[in-house]
Amino acid sequence: xxxxxxxxxxxxxxxxxxxxxxxxxxxxxxxxxxxxxxxxxxxxxxxxxxxxxxxxxxxxxxxxxxxxxxxxxx
Amino acid sequence: xxxxxxxxxxxxxxxxxxxxxxxxxxxxxxxxxxxxxxxxxxxxxxxxxxxxxxxxxxxxxxxxxxxxxxxxxxxxxxxxxxxxxxxxxxxxxxxxxxxxxxxxxxxxxxxxxxxxxxxxxxxxxxxxxxxxxxxxxxxxxxxxxxxxxxxxxxxxxxxxxxxxxxxxxxxxxxxxxxxxxxxxxxxxxxxxxxxxxxxxxxxxxxxxxxxxxxxxxxxxxxxxxxxxxxxxxxxxxxxxxxxxxxxxxxx
Numbered sequence: 001x002x003x004x005x006x007x008x009x010x011x012x013x014x015x016x017x018x019x020x021x022x023x024x025x026x027x028x029x030x031x032x033x034x035x036x037x038x039x040x041x042x043x044x045x046x047x048x049x050x051x052x053x054x055x056x057x058x059x060x061x062x063x064x065x066x067x068x069x070x071x072x073x074x
Numbered sequence: 075x076x077x078x079x080x081x082x083x084x085x086x087x088x089x090x091x092x093x094x095x096x097x098x099x100x101x102x103x104x105x106x107x108x109x110x111x112x113x114x115x116x117x118x119x120x121x122x123x124x125x126x127x128x129x130x131x132x133x134x135x136x137x138x139x140x141x142x143x144x145x146x147x148x149x150x151x152x153x154x155x156x157x158x159x160x161x162x163x164x165x166x167x168x169x170x171x172x173x174x175x176x177x178x179x180x181x182x183x184x185x186x187x188x189x190x191x192x193x194x195x196x197x198x199x200x201x202x203x204x205x206x207x208x209x210x211x212x213x214x215x216x217x218x219x220x221x222x223x224x225x226x227x228x229x230x231x232x233x234x235x236x237x238x239x240x241x242x243x244x245x246x247x248x249x250x251x252x253x254x255x256x257x258x259x260x261x262x263x264x265x266x267x268x269x270x271x272x273x274x275x276x277x278x279x280x281x282x283x284x285x286x287x288x289x290x291x292x293x294x295x296x297x298x299x300x301x302x303x304x305x306x307x308x309x310x311x312x313x314x315x316x317x318x319x320x321x322x323x324x325x
């Protein structure tokens with residue numbers, strides 16, 4: 001397998017983790033809304049860490065894209 | 075149309091800026107140039123904000139106060155009472171990264187936070203500060219950090235290696251998260267734009283189709299703005315969380 005072909009395959013495979021990040025984000029927002037629907041007072045508590053957790057899940061989707069890009073175009 | 079990675083190449087901003095000392099290339103590159111711009115903007119905005127400390131804050135002073143209180147509340151919540159001493163450090167890191175990320179959104183601007191070397195140095199700085207302050211505050215008791223309280227005795231053999239590994243993985247994930255987010259974000263923007271260029275090169279009729287990637291880019295840029303602010307916030311808050319270990323170990 002030439003390096004070029006392997007690079008292109010790696011570039012293509014890199015998008016798969018975004019699938020996991022999308023699922024994670026969906027579940028996170030669903031549970032966030034459920035928690036607030038059940039008990040609106042928890043909104044203040046949840047909002048403290050909201051963006052922190054959002055960034056973690058988002059990072060899991062984007063880090064592989066960054067690595068794949070470095071592979072593909074590097 | 076250069077490859078999307080072209081926007082991240084660090085090059086001296088002018089041939090005359092090419093400097094070298096016994097083989098080490100210390101030329102004044104676009105990365106350091108944009109860092110200077112970011113530092114200049116930070117200093118300018120914050121001195122404007124803190125110039126006239128009158129009771130009824132003007133617009134600039136409100137801007138400065140909002141930033142100050144945001145970071146101060148974050149440090150207060152995450153490091154607690156005696157975290158005040160770390161506030162200037164966290165504030166500087168937050169503002170420097172935020173300005174770097176936001177400056178990167180402009181066309182032809184260079185985002186220095188998209189390079190692992192820059193984020194790596196920042197996260198290593200935080201990492202060594204944690205160790206230094208931990209040893210300074212707690213002496214050798216600092217290493218009790220690797221053994222959380224009330225762990226059943228038969229688990230101790232497993233917990234300590236895991237804790238040590240997770241301690242040393244921190245600077246890596248800390249820096250790669252910021253760097254990869256910035257780099258991948260800008261990369262996606264450039265790849266989408268190259269679609270419209272390709273459409274334009276296929277003839278005038280097709281060029282009309284080139285407008286759609288640009289519209290997609292408008293949404294992507296808004297997302298990039300969000301990612302830029304969130305990543306700066308996450309970098310700062312994680313630095314707070316890591317510094318909390320050096321302040322009070324596990325209790």
